[in-house]
Each structure stands twice: as C-alpha cells, then as structure tokens.
Amino acid sequence: MKALISGAGIAGLTTALALHRAGWDVTMIEKAPGLRAGGYMLDFFGPGFEAAEDLGVIAALRQHARGVGRVDFVNARGQTGSSMDYDRMVSAADGKLFPILRGDIERVLHGALPDGVDMRYGTEIVAVQDRPESVAITTTAGESMDADLLVGADGIHSRVRRLVFGPEEQFIRPLGFHTAAYFFESGAVAAELAGDFKMMTARDRMAGLYEVDPQRIMSFFVMRADTLQRPSDMRGALVSSFGNLGWVLPEVLRAAPENADIYYDIVAQVEMERWHKGRTILVGDAAYAVSLLAGQGASLAMAGGRALGQVLDGAEDVEAALARFETQLRPLVEEKQQAGRRMANWFVPATPFHALVRDVGVNVMNWPPLSGLLGKFFSFSSKGFSLAR
Known part of the structure; x- marks a missing residue:
C-alpha cells in the first residue's frame, strides 16, 4: 500500500513514521525547500506525549527540552501580577511535560524517518483526482503520482483541503x-x-518572551484584530499594536527583522463536518486546528498522525479505517476547540477585570492546599487517541 503525504511538519512527519511502521510505502511532498527552523516555544504534553513514547522519539525530544524557571504574567511596566513555577507544572503533569521549540520537534521527527520514506522538498500538489480505490495527484513539478491514500497534513491553510473539500473560507x-x-x-x-518565560499582557494584547540560547530571544505576539487579511507590513503592524507599551517592548520592536523573517497569521480554528473524502484524509491543523489559544496543537497533530497509522495497520478496507479514525478522534478534538474558545478573553485579557481574575487564579493554584487545581489543566485524556487494534 502506498501513501502520499502533503506537508512535512509535525503532523506529516508523525504520520510518515506511523504509516511506515504499519508497512506502507510513504512519499512526502513539502513546498518548503528544506526543514524549517524556529517556531513557537510550546509546552509538550498530552496525547502527543504518549504518541512520541510509542513511536520511540520521546528521548530525543527530551534532549531538546529547554529550561524554564518560572512563567510570569507581567503588566505593561514589567511588574509581575502572577507567576507559576515550571517545576510545579511538570509535577502536575506527572513529569510528562517539557518546553520545546516547534522546529526542534520537526527536526527530531525528520531524523527518525527510515531510509524508505521518499522525501520531496520544493514541490506542491496542484491537482487531486479521486478514484474508486486510489487517488492521483499532480505536482508543481509536473509529476503525476498514484497512491492508495492521500494525507493532507499541510496546515491551517491546507492546499489539499482546498483542492478536495472546497475553499478555505468554509472551514x-x-x-x-x-x-x-x-x-x-x-x-x-x-x-x-x-x-x-515572561508574558506581558495589556488590553487585547499579549507579548511572550523567552531566551532560547544565550542572548537569543524568541518573541511572540497576539493582538485582537477583526480582519482575516494579514498586513503587507507585518513589522509596522506590530509597532502599531505594541509601540505604546513599556518595559522591554521598545527594544523588542526595534530588533524586529524584515517581513520575510516574521511569522504572521490569523488565530483561527478549523471546523469540518468530515475530515476524509474517498481516499483523502486530513490530519493535524488541516483538519482540526485548535488554535494557539487552546494549546496542544503540536500534541494533537502528533497524536493524530500516530492514530492514523494505527487504524491503517493491516486494514483491508481503507475507507472504513478512515471513518473509524474520525469517529473516535472527533469528540476529543471538539472538546479541546471549545476550551480554546472559552479561554480567549483570559489568555489575551479583554478587560482589566479579565487580567485580574487570571492573576488571582494563577496565584491560587500556587497555594499548596489548592495546587491540585493545576493538575486539571493537564488532565486532557490521551486514551482516545490510541486506535491500536
């Protein structure tokens, strides 16, 4: 059986590992010229942690874990309103939690790929033709390929989703x-x-900062915006949104690179009635982006890729296996999406009241008699993401 995977991010690489382990021949198609670097710092835990253990990459991922002392929420003057000791967070997650750069996860997964996986960088799918028991694609290089399965793991702006399911605006x-x-x-x-790790919050804005290497800072920003269009001048948009804030923000904004080196996107979720159609299946953000505000997007991408490999391991009826994948994972993903929507005004305070309540809540969880509340944050079940027979 042969699978084509569009996208060599976390979802695609995990799917490739899982499908190869299940005995499939795998070809990966990625529009970027090579491995991507950088990306957000994220807390790696939840269902993806279990998937990484199962796929044998958790030790390598831990080697790239970053050291974080505390997570501080500060105001526009840099004054701390609430703080959480990271070791306490790790304890609440039973040790199955560590901070890591998204790009480091991709490098580990890429390094774990067997030689049999055919990796093709610098090309993209431009046409998909579904057949009764196969799928055919054409790439920007003019190459045509047939396979038993096409996996769209190409992110929130998925081209496979657009070609097979319809315009992005629907989802x-x-x-x-x-x-x-x-x-x-x-x-x-x-x-x-x-x-x-410090997060400065002001009304409708948040800026996060962390030193990933000596004097090398990762910065990320979230700001309220109604438009779905990304600005042509990304640097100017950041200065416009954050330029009136104090503390270290003036230095952070002065150091902003040119537009080509700034990651910029809308914060959104993907909602679809179906993730599969014929012999095409979507995985990760292409199917069920939960958004930055919900967290665990990388974890869910990895868990989904592993689960897809599990349902297709020895499957005689591919489309029935895809239906099982979707039926079991959908309720868990929708639960996480709902939680993300509820968290929006607290993650990026809509009012001073939201910031105050958030700070009180975080500080309460630091109090030993109530520290068990923190464990609920890390209690998102990973059991439903294991689809082994």
Whole structure:
C-alpha cells in the first residue's frame, strides 16, 4: 500500500513514521525547500506525549527540552501580577511535560524517518483526482503520482483541503486575533528575562518572551484584530499594536527583522463536518486546528498522525479505517476547540477585570492546599487517541 503525504511538519512527519511502521510505502511532498527552523516555544504534553513514547522519539525530544524557571504574567511596566513555577507544572503533569521549540520537534521527527520514506522538498500538489480505490495527484513539478491514500497534513491553510473539500473560507473559524513571532538578539532583554518565560499582557494584547540560547530571544505576539487579511507590513503592524507599551517592548520592536523573517497569521480554528473524502484524509491543523489559544496543537497533530497509522495497520478496507479514525478522534478534538474558545478573553485579557481574575487564579493554584487545581489543566485524556487494534 502506498501513501502520499502533503506537508512535512509535525503532523506529516508523525504520520510518515506511523504509516511506515504499519508497512506502507510513504512519499512526502513539502513546498518548503528544506526543514524549517524556529517556531513557537510550546509546552509538550498530552496525547502527543504518549504518541512520541510509542513511536520511540520521546528521548530525543527530551534532549531538546529547554529550561524554564518560572512563567510570569507581567503588566505593561514589567511588574509581575502572577507567576507559576515550571517545576510545579511538570509535577502536575506527572513529569510528562517539557518546553520545546516547534522546529526542534520537526527536526527530531525528520531524523527518525527510515531510509524508505521518499522525501520531496520544493514541490506542491496542484491537482487531486479521486478514484474508486486510489487517488492521483499532480505536482508543481509536473509529476503525476498514484497512491492508495492521500494525507493532507499541510496546515491551517491546507492546499489539499482546498483542492478536495472546497475553499478555505468554509472551514476557518477566526477567533478575533492575529499572531506573530520572530527571533532576535539582545543581551539587555535576556538579562530582564533571567531564565524565565515572561508574558506581558495589556488590553487585547499579549507579548511572550523567552531566551532560547544565550542572548537569543524568541518573541511572540497576539493582538485582537477583526480582519482575516494579514498586513503587507507585518513589522509596522506590530509597532502599531505594541509601540505604546513599556518595559522591554521598545527594544523588542526595534530588533524586529524584515517581513520575510516574521511569522504572521490569523488565530483561527478549523471546523469540518468530515475530515476524509474517498481516499483523502486530513490530519493535524488541516483538519482540526485548535488554535494557539487552546494549546496542544503540536500534541494533537502528533497524536493524530500516530492514530492514523494505527487504524491503517493491516486494514483491508481503507475507507472504513478512515471513518473509524474520525469517529473516535472527533469528540476529543471538539472538546479541546471549545476550551480554546472559552479561554480567549483570559489568555489575551479583554478587560482589566479579565487580567485580574487570571492573576488571582494563577496565584491560587500556587497555594499548596489548592495546587491540585493545576493538575486539571493537564488532565486532557490521551486514551482516545490510541486506535491500536
């Protein structure tokens, strides 16, 4: 059996590992010229952690874990309103939690790929033809390929989804924010962070900062915005949104790179009635983006890729296996999406009241008699994501 996977991010690479283990021949198609670097810092836990253990990559991922002392929420003057010790968070997750850059996850997964996986960079699918028991594609290079399965793992703006299911606008649910991220060098900002992850929040805005390497800072931003269009001048949009804030933000904005080196997108979820059609299946953000505000997007992408490999391991009826994949995972994904929508005004405070309640809640969870509440945050069940026979 042969599978074509569009997208060599976390979802696609995990799917390739899982399908190859299940005995499938795998070809990966990625529009980027090579492995991508950087990306957000994220907390890796939940169903993806179990998937990484099962696929044998958890030890390699841990080697790339970053050290975080505390997570501090600060105001526009850099004053801390609430704080959480990261070791306490790890304990609440029973040790199955660590911070890692998204790009490091992709590098580990890529390094784990067997030689038998055919990786093709710098090309993209431009046409899909579904057949009774197969699927055919054409790439930008003019190449045609047939397979038993096409996996769209090409992100929230999935081309496979557009070609097979219809225009993006049908499936994107914007949450009313834009997000941006970039890396820069600054000894002064690094000194202010002192090894902690700091998130400055002001009304309808949030900026997160962390020193990933000596004096190399990862910055990411979330700001309320109604438009679905990304600005042509991303740097200017960030200055417009955050330029009136204090603390280290002036230095952070001065260090912003040119547009080509800034990641910028809308904050949105993907909602679809079906994730599969014929011999095409969507996995990860292409099918069920939960958004930055919900968290665990990388974890769910990895869990979905592993689960797809499980249902197709020895499957005689491919379409029945795809239906089983979707039926079992959909309720868990929708639960996480709902939680993300509820969290929006607290993650990026809509009012000073929201910021106050958030700070009180975080500080309460630091109090030993009530610290068990923190465990509920990490209690998202991963059991439903294991579809082994």
